[in-house]
Structures are given as C-alpha cells and as structure tokens.
Amino acid sequence: MRVELDNVGKTYDGDSWAVRELKLDIPSGSIFGLIGPNGAGKSTTLRMMATLMEPTEGTVELDGNKVADAPLEARRRIGFLGDGNPLYKQMTPAEYLRMFGQCFRMPRAELEQAIDDTLETFDLTAKRDTECGALSKGMRQRVLIARCLLHKPGLLILDEPADGLDPRGRNDLRRTLGRIQDMGVTIVISSHILRELDDLCDQVAIIQRGRLVVAGPIDQIIDSHEVSRFVYELRMLDEDGGAIERAQAVLARKRALIEETGESEGQPFVRIQVQGGEGLMAEILAELIGAGVKVVTCSRQRSRLEDVYDRISENQVN
Numbered sequence: 001m002r003v004e005l006d007n008v009g010k011t012y013d014g015d016s017w018a019v020r021e022l023k024l025d026i027p028s029g030s031i032f033g034l035i036g037p038n039g040a041g042k043s044t045t046l047r048m049m050a051t052l053m054e055p056t057e058g059t060v061e062l063d064g065n066k067v068a069d070a071p072l073e074a075r076r077r078i079g080f081l082g083d084g085n086p087l088y089k090q091m092t093p094a095e096y097l098r099m100f101g102q103c104f105r106m107p108r109a110e111l112e113q114a115i116d117d118t119l120e121t122f123d124l125t126a127k128r129d130t131e132c133g134a135l136s137k138g139m140r141q142r143v144l145i146a147r148c149l150l151h152k153p154g155l156l157i158l159d160e161p162a163d164g165l166d167p168r169g170r171n172d173l174r175r176t177l178g179r180i181q182d183m184g185v186t187i188v189i190s191s192h193i194l195r196e197l198d199d200l201c202d203q204v205a206i207i208q209r210g211r212l213v214v215a216g217p218i219d220q221i222i223d224s225h226e227v228s229r230f231v232y233e234l235r236m237l238d239e240d241g242g243a244i245e246r247a248q249a250v251l252a253r254k255r256a257l258i259e260e261t262g263e264s265e266g267q268p269f270v271r272i273q274v275q276g277g278e279g280l281m282a283e284i285l286a287e288l289i290g291a292g293v294k295v296v297t298c299s300r301q302r303s304r305l306e307d308v309y310d311r312i313s314e315n316q317v318n
C-alpha cells in the first residue's frame, strides 16, 4: 500500500503546531522509518496516518484514496501498534490474538485459521498456550506485532518498536519485519534513536520540531549530503616503526585532516578527511608512496546516516 501525506499539519491547542507542512511519499512494500528527537511529532504523524486522529490541515492518502472520505474503511486496511502497548500477562498468544480478531469481527473459522497461520509465521506455534508473562521480551513483541496483522492489513504502523530491545531482540525484530515485508505489507516505524532504524529501513524521513528535514532512500540521503566530504582509511606496512610519522608529514602539506590514527590487526592506519575529491586523494597517495610510505590499502569510508543527521542538525542550528 502506498501512503502519501500532503501538507499535513496538526495543532492540539490551536496555537502551536505539533506537525506542520509534512509531505511524505511512502512507496508500497517499503520499510519506512520516521526519525526525530522526543517531541518531534512522530507519534502525532503516525496516529494521523492510522486514522486515529484527524489532521488539522492537509490530507493523508492510501493508494490514492483520501482517508478522510472513509476513515473506517481505511482503518480496516491498517495495523497499528502504539508505544507502550500492554500484553495481558495471563493470556496466551492464541487467546490474545483471538481477542483482537473478535474486535475486528472476523468470522470464527476464518479467525481460527488466521491465528494458526499468524503463530506459524511468527515462530510462536510452540508457545501458543504459554502465558505471555512467561515469554521473552522479543517474543512478547512478536505477539504484539502479530495481532496487528491478523486482519491482513496492507499497512503496518509501529510506534517505537525497537525501544528497550537488546541486540537479540533487535535481530528478532529485523527478521520479523523482513517476513512482513515479504508478505507485501508496507511498514512504517518510528524511533528517536537513529541507529535503531538505519539498518532496518529502506527509506527514512527525519523530522524536527514537527517539520520534515530530509526524506528518501538512506543511500541517496547520505550521497546528497556527502558531496564535499571524502573520508579515506589508509593502511600501511610499518617495517621500521616510522610509517605513521612519515605519513603525517606528507598529509600536513596537503589539505588532509587527520581524523584518527591507530593500529588494526597489527598494521598502522590513518583515517583522513580530504576536501577536494578523488583527484586530490590520488595526488596524496602518489606523494605518500614517493616519501616511502608503504600504503597497502586505501578505502573510502562512507558516512553513516548518523553522521548526516549530525551535520543536518548543526546546519539547522547555525
């Protein structure tokens, strides 16, 4: 399901805006991350997307249909998990799913089949009759997500699903989201921690103070903000113990900023920032070799989304 937000805004008090002029185009079948600090407007945006809250201005469209025209119909095609969802500890996963299926008024036979299928999809069949209170955190989260998919929605919205998960729980979540994506469901997730999302999502949007800062595929965002910043890591042989010093002397003459020097797997390395593109890097390499520095590898280091976020935020402040 494709999701489009056109100039969406929300004010709770008629004075300040929680979200303003938000334009998003979320492709069908993608895993889309909404990133921003606390209070940026993520939950407000997700609730409007899920038809749980009406925008003060602008429109939300699902597959080209305005949700405001038929919100209940749209809601049937959406699975939504807000933050801080409780699981009833005494209920088993099967009972919990049955309760939600009944809320969606699924016919009994269809519901029982959906429960079996869903437990199977989420590797919970062996735990179907175990009380939720006795499940691991990762499993409990799988039950919560599973109940959002019982009625086979085309869009799954998860508010801060990685919050509080340990690395194992995060791996679990990544696998779960991958399976849901394979089912053709579009997934929108939020987080205030960038690192939580950059390896889970195909595309992201960063919002601050209710406004969009940047959106798109992660690689494109990184590329578009990395035009004049090239970071390289040089590894070298160090037969006489003076390789780093010789390299530093050359780099000082060139426009190269040393970010870090050190040793990795028994070889010295230096990480440098070059303000001049690949031509300058080629010149530096030639000089290093001319000065007797035995460079064995020279690799370009791509920025992470986190670096871009830091840069964008600084620019905004400046």
Ligand SMILES: Nc1ncnc2c1ncn2[C@@H]1O[C@H](COP(=O)(O)OP(=O)(O)OP(=O)(O)O)[C@@H](O)[C@H]1O
Binding pocket: 012, 013, 018, 036, 037, 038, 039, 040, 041, 042, 043, 044, 045, 192
């Ligand atoms: N029900 C509400 N009534 C009044 N103001 C609200 C309400 N919900 C959110 N806000 C305000 O709207 C702004 C955006 O809040 P929102 O919860 O959407 O942000 P968020 O990015 O999800 O933050 P967090 O990560 O802390 O949940 C904040 O200033 C918040 O105080």
